[in-house]
Amino acid sequence: MSLSHGRSYLAIPGPSVVPDRVLRAMHRAAPNIYEGELPDMMPGLLTDLKALARTDGQVAIYIANGHGAWEAALANVLSPGDRVLVLATGRFGEGWAGVARGLGADVEILDFGKRATIDIARVEEALAADPDRRIRAVLTVQVDTATSVRNDLARVRAALDAADHPALLMADCIACLGCDRFEMDAWGVDVMVTASQKGLMTPPGLGLVYFNARAERVRDGAACVTPYWDWRPRTAPADFYQYFNGTAPTHHVYGLRAALDMIAEEGLEAIWDRHATLARAVWAAFDVWGSEGPLELNIAEPGLRSHAVTAVRTGGDIGGRLRRWTETEGGLTLGIGLGMVEKSDPAFGGFFRIGHMGHVNAHMLLGALAVIDAGLKALGVPHGRGALDAAAEVCAGA
Ligand SMILES: *Cc1c(COP(=O)(O)O)cnc(C)c1O
Numbered sequence: 085m086s087l088s089h090g091r092s093y094l095a096i097p098g099p100s101v102v103p104d105r106v107l108r109a110m111h112r113a114a115p116n117i118y119e120g121e122l123p124d125m126m127p128g129l130l131t132d133l134k135a136l137a138r139t140d141g142q143v144a145i146y147i148a149n150g151h152g153a154w155e156a157a158l159a160n161v162l163s164p165g166d167r168v169l170v171l172a173t174g175r176f177g178e179g180w181a182g183v184a185r186g187l188g189a190d191v192e193i194l195d196f197g198k199r200a201t202i203d204i205a206r207v208e209e210a211l212a213a214d215p216d217r218r219i220r221a222v223l224t225v226q227v228d229t230a231t232s233v234r235n236d237l238a239r240v241r242a243a244l245d246a247a248d249h250p251a252l253l254m255a256d257c258i259a260c261l262g263c264d265r266f267e268m269d270a271w272g273v274d275v276m277v278t279a280s281q282k283g284l285m286t287p288p289g290l291g292l293v294y295f296n297a298r299a300e301r302v303r304d305g306a307a308c309v310t311p312y313w314d315w316r317p318r319t320a321p322a323d324f325y326q327y328f329n330g331t332a333p334t335h336h337v338y339g340l341r342a343a344l345d346m347i348a349e350e351g352l353e354a355i356w357d358r359h360a361t362l363a364r365a366v367w368a369a370f371d372v373w374g375s376e377g378p379l380e381l382n383i384a385e386p387g388l389r390s391h392a393v394t395a396v397r398t399g400g401d402i403g404g405r406l407r408r409w410t411e412t413e414g415g416l417t418l419g420i421g422l423g424m425v426e427k428s429d430p431a432f433g434g435f436f437r438i439g440h441m442g443h444v445n446a447h448m449l450l451g452a453l454a455v456i457d458a459g460l461k462a463l464g465v466p467h468g469r470g471a472l473d474a475a476a477e478v479c480a481g482a
Contacts, residue, residue, distance in 0.1 A: 088415040095452055096419035097229045097259060097393040097439035099281040099288050102339075106286055109342035110335040117332050123324040125341055132344040133292065136352065137261065137276060139268035141296040144315035147333045150258040153277040153291030154183045156313045158221075161252055161275065161299060163307035164188030166220040169210055169251070171202045173235060174228030175423025180256055184223065187308045192219075198231050198424060201388045204243050211247040220302075221252040221275075227260035230423035232395035232437065233383050234264055241272035252299055258282060262347060263359045263392035263441045274299045283392060285346070285442040286339045346443075357482075359391035362440050362449045365478040366394050369453045369471035377466035378402060382435075392441035395421070397434060398465075404433025406459045413462070414455035446479045 094101060115122045133143045146156050158180075162168070168189045170181040173196045185191045194206055202224065211219070222244065227234050237255050244253060254275040257266055261276075262283030268276055273296075280290035293315055295303075303315070317326040324332070347355060367386060373379045379402075382395035396403065403421055410416040421435020440449055453475050460467045 086413055088411070088413055090415055092415040092417065093448055093452055094417045095439045096417060097282070097437055097441065100283070100285060100439055100442035101444060101448075102287060103285055103343070103346060103443045105346060106339045106342045110287075110339040112335070112338065115334050115338075117324065117334065122332065122334060122337060125337060126324065126327055129337065129341060129344065132348065134294075136344070136347065137257075137266060137268045137278075137294050138270065139276075139294055139296065141268065141294055142300070142315070142319040144293045144295075144318040145327060146291040146293065146313070146318075147289060147328060147330075148279075148291035149281075149288050150256075150277070150279040150291060151179075151183070153258070153279055153293055154180050154256070155187070156291060156315065157254060157275050157277045157293045157295075158184050158187055158189070159306070159308045159310060159313040160293070160295070160315050161221060161254075161302045161306050162187055162189050163305065165190060167192065167214075167218045169194065169207075169219050169222045171207060171222065171224040171235070171240065172196065173201060173225065173233045174198055174231035176228050176230060176256060176258075177223070177225045178423075180223050180225070189220075199233070199382055199384070201233050202235050202240065204239055207240060207243045208247065211243060211249045211251075214249070217250055219249070219251045221254050223254045223256075225256040225259075226266065227257070227264060227390040227392055229259040229393050229437075230395065231382055232390045232393045233388055234260070234390040237266075237273055238271040245272070252302060259441070260390055260392040262352075262355060264390055265356050268294060269296070280336065280340060282441050284340065285343045286336060289333055289336050290340060356391070358445075359440070361478060361482040362444060362446065363389065363391040363394065365446075365449055365475040366438060366440060366453065368474040368478050369456075370394075370396065372469070372471035372474045373457075373460065373467040375468035377460075377468065379460075379465075379467060392439070393419075394438045394440065396436050396438070397424075398436065399434045401430075401433030402463070402465055403436035405463055406456065406465070407436050409459040409463060410455050414458060416452050416455045418456075450475055450479065
């Protein structure tokens with residue numbers, strides 16, 4: 085007998101849960117791409133995407149995943165040999181650095197480890213050590229999905245300003261746009277990348293690159309740019325096809341439209357609050373479980389934790405066994421630990437992650453926590469009692 089039959093919850097940190105409304109919007113015959121509803125949707129879609137990032141800048145849409153958005157953003161601002169400073173707080177910062185290196189950039193990585201945020205003093209040192217202003221861009225990740233740390237982008241901007249350094253500030257918000265607060269213009273972010281399949285609740289397939297006027301000026305001298313990745317025709321199209329440099333991702337556009345409607349109806353501040361409360365419920369449960377036993381949140385300081393994803397350390401193969409149990413016995417799929425140790429390392433099973441981004445509510449999260457609680461009991465993993473009570477108290481007080 086298994087208790088997994090029923091509606092399952094994919095709580096890996098992306099792709100996230102796709103709302104029925106988004107799926108219904110996508111379930112249609114192929115639309116005309118030359119005139120009518122689909123081309124007419126574009127101006128409103130772009131307006132809403134800009135509001136989501138709190139920017140008056142531009143946004144280019146690519147048929148791509150997050151890796152494509154990484155490359156698109158860099159190609160528009162770099163030339164081979166340009167220096168790039170990467171502030172890495174987990175696997176995804178390193179991944180973006182790899183793309184910059186692949187484009188021929190001279191990449192310096194400041195690695196802050198797997199359990200900490202950016203140390204601004206080290207950033208200040210690196211900027212001070214660049215008197216000729218050779219660093220073209222500073223790359224960082226708002227939420228590193230592997231470690232679940234949330235970095236303070238405004239502090240990085242303040243360091244750049246204090247050093248009077250002209251490098252572009254480029255941020256990866258793929259994990260957390262529409263979950264954790266993000267204010268592109270107020271925080272001084274020049275380029276931001278995101279993708280459709282996490283907080284935007286739409287299947288993987290759209291990569292978004294936001295940029296401001298400063299970045300647009302840097303684009304003039306960027307030798308890495310190629311026709312497909314060029315953000316210019318996409319943001320100033322003479323014809324509808326130029327938005328996507330070819331056939332539009334027709335059904336994704338309908339899906340994203342529905343997701344943006346849902347976001348507008350709930351309101352961005354309310355969405356940020358919902359994610360914050362659900363995240364606090366998750367943390368409260370782990371505080372209790374971890375009080376007697378091996379479970380531990382990867383990021384100790386609550387103020388540095390994302391509201392979109394939570395990374396957990398368990399030691400042994402507890403993470404692996406628990407994931408298997410919750411999936412086969414409870415209908416809950418948790419995320420693997422990513423970037424902590426290699427997959428071949430026996431310690432790989434000592435980690436897991438919970439995605440709580442996008443279309444998630446109290447009954448889903450409290451249900452997920454209850455299934456984890458059952459799994460700990462079934463597997464005989466030592467844990468403190470009363471975690472579900474603690475999580476419910478958080479939701480009750482919201
Ligand atoms: C998911 C994710 C990516 C990679 O996106 P893909 O669509 O898998 O290419 C990059 N950065 C962050 C922070 C992510 O969460």
